[in-house]
């Protein structure tokens with residue numbers, strides 16, 4: 001499989017190179033040159049397979065030429081062996097139409113583990129036997145950070161510099177990152193929002209001076225391998241609910257558009273998805289983009305669903321590229337315009353292309369709280385605020401009588417205060433992080449400037465010539 005950049009001006013890479021590269025050298029994002037497809041028979045053949053075996057069937061075409069099926073299977077066994085549920089991502093029924101897909105049974109209790117446990121092993125494999133040293137730079141609104149840190153702490157050949165917006169992640173999220181004291185992990189709290197942190201990460205990749213000095217790599221969903229691993233659970237859930245005979249809708253709590261783009265990939269591969277419901281909190285750039293064609297960056301408002309407090313959604317670029325006829329030159333112009341004015345209109349082709357598959361909704365605080373209460377009182381499920389946003393959108397979506405799967409992206413204990421405020425019950429910390437508040441924390445605080453952050457990293461990272 002070969003990978004091309006959305007901006008059309010970066011080298012075409014194979015799976016190994018694309019995984020290690022992160023962002024493309026022209027500032028774009030990589031995606032497969034063509035979408036592989038699974039036939040109806042192949043999809044039907046997924047029924048009854050374990051999560052690991054499903055993962056092999058779904059991911060094999062993307063890693064072709066780099067990993068054989070046995071190698072892929074071994075990596076999946078190792079990655080998903082660390083999940084605390086035998087089904088890895090179990091489905092839970094809420095009522096006659098609604099289901100939760102629990103994606104939070106990994107080591108750090110959010111859906112990010114599904115991809116990052118796997119990505120950590122890919123890094124290890126691709127670096128082994130080389131003297132290459134990776135400098136991972138990442139931005140997190142709370143969950144990517146802890147999942148990446150868990151996956152990479154203590155590994156040789158890789159350092160992780162993780163930026164989070166100071167005071168804008170939950171205390172559990174922060175401690176899951178800052179209590180990991182491995183020498184290759186650097187947590188940095190910056191003044192600003194997640195968007196500021198993400199912009200700094202992209203600026204590091206786009207600075208020839210800085211990126212020329214280190215082997216930079218990414219763990220955010222700008223890295224294609226992250227999305228690829230997330231495609232699997234759409235197939236896993238849908239076949240359990242009757243695909244390919246019966247279409248299924250998914251409601252996805254959305255910030256950086258990574259998770260829902262993985263759903264789009266599943267649909268392109270042939271999975272009969274009736275609708276992808278893009279659910280945002282009041283930071284609603286994606287809802288405005290999909291419902292009105294208006295992709296303009298508002299000011300980020302802190303909410304009880306902090307991981308979705310995002311107003312520049314990296315992966316939306318991948319969708320715009322695919323819907324706009326894969327024209328890298330035109331997309332570069334469109335993105336350059338957005339870079340300078342912080343606003344853009346979707347083209348007619350992009351709007352028309354998105355309509356059959358996507359719908360969107362913006363959920364405010366009251367509706368989020370109502371969804372949490374409904375889940376708890378009527379369906380006996382305690383859910384986190386991000387999941388509640390998607391469930392609220394699912395319950396008022398108009399998709400006919402197909403089953404609707406709401407992606408449950410985080411364990412409620414990660415957001416104990418918000419859950420308690422809405423439901424009156426305070427979720428206990430699961431055993432695996434039971435002592436989180438007794439652990440020592442370590443992180444540095446920096447202003448959110450390119451100069452401050454790059455100076456910090458340059459002092460600590462391994463230069464390219466040394467590895």
Ligand SMILES: Cc1ncc(COP(=O)(O)O)c(C=O)c1O
Nearest residue numbers: 143254255256257258259307409
């Ligand atoms: C718990 C949770 N839900 C939803 C999201 C949104 O996912 P995405 O950024 O892939 O749209 C995130 C973070 O991104 C998250 O951490």
Ligand SMILES: N[C@@H](CCOP(=O)(O)O)C(=O)O
Nearest residue numbers: 140141142143144220221307
């Ligand atoms: N919600 C994320 C934000 C980063 O998104 P990513 O999926 O691009 O890594 C987080 O929790 O960090």
